Amino acid sequence: MERRQYLASAAVMLGAGCLSNNSTPENRLSYEAPTDSPPGEFESVTSSRIWEYDPPNKRFITFGAGDGLHIATDAALTCLSPAREIIWTKNTTVDWYSVERPYNLTVAGSTVYYTAMVSGTSFGTNYVGEVGAYDTASGEQRWATTLDTVAQNIISVTEDTVFVGQITDDPAKTPVFALDAETGEERWRTVTGMDMGSAVSHGLCLIYSIVDGLTALDIATGDVAWRRTPGEGYSAGVQVVGDTLCLFLEDMVHYYSLPDGAHLWEQSSAGVYEFAQHSSSSSSEVPNIYIGDDSGNLTALTAATGEKRWVVTTNADGYPEMCVGTDSLFQQSGTTLASYDRVDGDRRWAYSLGSDYDESRLLIADGDLILITRETDQEPVIKAFDVETGHRQWSAQLPTTDQPRVIGVFDEYIVFEKRDRLMGVPVPLSTA
Numbered sequence: 001m002e003r004r005q006y007l008a009s010a011a012v013m014l015g016a017g018c019l020s021n022n023s024t025p026e027n028r029l030s031y032e033a034p035t036d037s038p039p040g041e042f043e044s045v046t047s048s049r050i051w052e053y054d055p056p057n058k059r060f061i062t063f064g065a066g067d068g069l070h071i072a073t074d075a076a077l078t079c080l081s082p083a084r085e086i087i088w089t090k091n092t093t094v095d096w097y098s099v100e101r102p103y104n105l106t107v108a109g110s111t112v113y114y115t116a117m118v119s120g121t122s123f124g125t126n127y128v129g130e131v132g133a134y135d136t137a138s139g140e141q142r143w144a145t146t147l148d149t150v151a152q153n154i155i156s157v158t159e160d161t162v163f164v165g166q167i168t169d170d171p172a173k174t175p176v177f178a179l180d181a182e183t184g185e186e187r188w189r190t191v192t193g194m195d196m197g198s199a200v201s202h203g204l205c206l207i208y209s210i211v212d213g214l215t216a217l218d219i220a221t222g223d224v225a226w227r228r229t230p231g232e233g234y235s236a237g238v239q240v241v242g243d244t245l246c247l248f249l250e251d252m253v254h255y256y257s258l259p260d261g262a263h264l265w266e267q268s269s270a271g272v273y274e275f276a277q278h279s280s281s282s283s284s285e286v287p288n289i290y291i292g293d294d295s296g297n298l299t300a301l302t303a304a305t306g307e308k309r310w311v312v313t314t315n316a317d318g319y320p321e322m323c324v325g326t327d328s329l330f331q332q333s334g335t336t337l338a339s340y341d342r343v344d345g346d347r348r349w350a351y352s353l354g355s356d357y358d359e360s361r362l363l364i365a366d367g368d369l370i371l372i373t374r375e376t377d378q379e380p381v382i383k384a385f386d387v388e389t390g391h392r393q394w395s396a397q398l399p400t401t402d403q404p405r406v407i408g409v410f411d412e413y414i415v416f417e418k419r420d421r422l423m424g425v426p427v428p429l430s431t432a
Contacts, residue, residue: 064105
């Protein structure tokens, strides 16, 4: 898989292209990569406080997170605390020929919802689908609903409804289900093209498929509210930013207003490697989209109009990584780590890392900026920086040569998945 195809399908919308809504924007800021090291001393920490969890019977495994970490295998559903304490475990009665296979877990409020493929002949088929719910505190099962087809993807959970999609060999005939969140009762199902990117917002269940394009279903009835045909793309992503729907395809990004679906603007995606969004926290703040290209340059756009708010030219080499904080946009590109004001693009601090790394990831945890890096065949390193000053706080190596996937930040722990195992790193990490 090409890197841009992988990025386009990630949870933070990643794509590939140059901006097309304006030709040559005026650069608000341009600089050469700095060579100074950041102030402060690293507290280099051993891995003694980093925990690992190896689930038993892990032939099929999926993770979901809320106040705890929920792990489904083919034999049990287990809830861990962020510090790795087992809160509860619920076993399932399975054998080699009769296996319940969890595919997806989603935690909403005090409930963890799952989908599974279950062997049986209830509907004259070898396998049927099951959607169910457990209480997150006690592990007691609240309900389980058997479907005549296997629903594999929990699209979203609202206050009263669970929306579930399906992946099949026939992309033209796949149902979307709406189930009552309290009872599991099926409210409606609507057949669309196969879900290749979806979201629920503004009273609509939004599904992109290569067959039907972008379809908006009324969440109360399942009726089709509108359809749009932006083009085809096997690598797709759907994200809502304020009142704007962003549809990321392989070669284009399309923007639609919600709830009416009017096409607002679009841009090509051949050279852009990362999109980050920041929805407004107040009615007076305008939602923005931030774009980093393969030269390390940054552009801030107004989500509703595509207007360029500012452009930063960094001339940095390497694929960019970005994350958005309360007041700042952070970027690691090539050998440079920097912080920018979200409003005007002014650089707050920056310095050289000394390496452009084979893999890297940025995120915010417990008020610190966390950079996770890995060199070829080396153990990944976590580095923590003060978001306001760039002062270095601490670093630690992870006991794996793989680049672990970040599950999330829970109760001051960063939780990673590496292969079929979990790993937890407390933040802040200290020698105490």
